[in-house]
Amino acid sequence: MTSPARIRLTLSPQAERYVRRDAPLEVRRLAAGGALPLPPVELATVLFALLHDPDAEVKARARASLEGLPPTVCDAVLSGEAHPAVLAWLAHAHRDDQAKLERIALNPATDDRTFVFLAGLPHKRVVEIVANNQTRLLRCPDxxxxxxxxxxxxxxxxxxxxxxxxxxRPDGEVLTDEPEAEPLPSADELTDEAAAAALRAFLGDDASAFARDLIDEHDDDLDEEAKTNLFAAVQKMSVMQKIKLARMGNKEARGLLVRDRNKLVATAAIRSPKITENEIENFAKARNLSEEVLRVIASNREWTRGYQVKFNLATNPRCPVAMSLKFLNFLHERELRSIMKSKDVPSAVSTQARRLLAKKGKV
Structure with a gap:
């Protein structure tokens, strides 16, 4: 079992005297109460150090003091040059306080492991701050x-x-007003040979055995054993590797990645520049895709020009109901009757199909 890394804290001589192991117990207990004539960051560092004191009472007091720092003191710590370990501890202690977490996310002293923790919390503004830090996204795929x-x-x-x-984004998809990064080479410029070489370079030597099966477009479907091997290989990839493969991969790769539980991977797969109309038609009716992927399909005007795509989205219970309802307006009487009687669609969809038929005097 690997022992945890030692944390090296820097303290002034005035602060260090409160945390030395040879300091009198009463001094350490007094310091753990938090009433010390120290700047905010140094006070928080002393309390953090006392969390590791051998005396249980010192540890308990230090925890209570660090969790309950006065707002002005706490804000100064969260925005100041605090030790990454102190910021990490405070992030976990205040995981339900979005305002405090925002300060931690904006602090350059916060380490990448804490960013991973923040990225998984249910706070939209914190998530947006984390996602905007492009340097960290490249440095830490987690x-x-x-x-x-x-x-x-x-x-x-x-x-x-x-x-x-x-x-x-594919042509026709409804956009948000956001700046786009410099695009990668277009699909036409990315030959299969170049893609396979890039994939091997990106994934390492272990990719050589299956790079071709993930890059080359096959006229015939792969057999079950080959599909199983590809699935196992893809599952071992990191998120960034999967995103890269989503751009360069073939139909088999896209079919695996579009079902990935990670929304970044699945969305990258559905937006592959190599994706075909036939794939979109099949994905539109797939009931094992995420709502996010179906939302991307339903938002694309080019893809939803086809009648079959409209029908597939209207009848797919995984598609957002508001979007399914919209596509009902384009369906023929026969399909509306089928949907009206179907038990496989949401009740709101079958009810709306009945209403549309009633308006036409067909019910």
Missing amino acids: IAEALGENPVTGRSTIDRILSFLGFE
Whole structure:
């Protein structure tokens, strides 16, 4: 078992005398109460050090004092040059306080591990701050993984991250007014040979055995054993590797990645520049895709021009109900009757199908 890394704290001589192990117990207990003539950051550092004191009472007092720092003192610590370990402790202690967490997320002294923790919390504003830190996203892929798995991460945030990573939105998709990063080479410029080489370079030597199966477009479907092997290989990839594969991969790769539980990966797959109309039609009726992926399809005017895509979205219980209702207006009487009687669609959808038929005098 690996022992935890030692934390080195820097204290002034005045502050250090309260935390030395040879300091009198009463001095340490007094210091743990938090009433010390020290600047905010140094006070918090002393209390953090006393959390590791051998005396149980000292530890308990220090914890209570650090958790209950006066607002002005706490704000100064969260925005100041505090030790990353102190900020990490405070982030966990105040995980329900969005205002405090915002300060921690904006503090350059906060370490990447704490950013991963913040990226998974149910605070929309904190998630947006984390997602805007492009330097950290590139440096620490675990942050993107946490953001992609957080239910609070909204579509605009996903758009921004993927745009920064070089993903262009498909033509026709309803956009938000956000700046886009410099795009990667277009799909036409990215040959299969170049894509396979890039994938091997990105994933390492272990990718050589299956890079072709994930890049080359096959006329025939792969057999079950090959599909199982590809699934196992993709599951071992990091989120950033999957996002890269979503751009360069073939139909088999997209079919796996679009079902990934991470919203960044799944959205990158559905926005692949290589995706075909036939794939979109099949994805529109798939009931094992996330609502976010179906929302992307339903928001794309080009993709939803086709009648079959409209029908598939209208009858897919995973599609957001408001979008399913919109597509009912374009369906023929026969399909509306089928939906009206269906037990596989939300009641709001079947009820609206009945209303549309009633307006036409067909019920």
